[in-house]
Amino acid sequence: MTRTDTPSAPDERTTALTLLRYVRETALEKAEGLPDDLAHATPLPTSPLMSVASIVHHLRWNEHYWFEVVIAGGEDRAPWSDEHPDGEFEIAAQMTLDEILTGYRQQITACDAVLAELDLDAVAARTLNDFRPNVRWVVAHLIEETGRHNGHLDILRELADGEVGD
Template identity: 45%
Template sequence: MTPTDTPESFDERSILLQMLRYSQETAVGKVRGLSQELARTAPLPTSPKMSPANILNHLRWVEWSWIHEDLYGKTRTQEPATGSSFGEGSVLPLEDVIRLYEEQAAATLEVFAEVDLDMLMQGTLSDHPLTARWILQHLIEETARHNGHLDILREMADGSVG
């Protein structure tokens, strides 16, 4: 099924959740189908960890962190295996990177389907009273921004566009 950014209904939550889902599905689509080697290739000499697998893995940890540490204020209980969300994608098998991201993406959508969007975050990241709504919108922005990177990296890897 081709990802779509059009929600089934047009209330605020439905729109925001569909935009996040669309961005998440697009990220997976840009990585899926690459060989292990191409998924781990970082073609930019100035960004040696900027590979498709590392970006997707980074997005997983970004979502995890914003929900657990920032929204709910929990102490970090998990770390990327390499200590870096941008390095772990280079050691995990690509199918694991994709599966783990899809699991986190589903969990993220589940949280934001239920949470009060006006809830103030419990973490201490910011001196500003950030809300769940802001975090959700930030995750949309973060994922969409990295989708631009994935789009370019995929084209460089195997010529796929679109």
């Protein structure tokens, strides 16, 4: 996979979606090729649910929540609940890395379909704590969130098998 953060055109939409694609592809690249035991390793005693696999699974469900639930107003199918606020991290331990990567790729495709129909100024279907974001804010938020988790993936991948990269 050839990743680039250089947009094909200088407009805001192309720039934002290029950066979103770049951080998504970076997350996938950080996880690909790890055997399941290393993908599920949780080397940080203070973060017993944090593994490469669980972070990618978390990213998948964040995309679902922000694009399909908040923006499009669809049903929240995410595996978290009041009883299990980290449900997506918990169930990732029961899944293979291939299942998680496939799920993330499918989620990206579904979210891109939502995005394709909307202008960046389109307002979300749902209000969150007296804030109704627009598509622009959600895209920026997911770039930030995915980029932050890519830093976690960098560290976990290096601890898992010594692989480093940008």
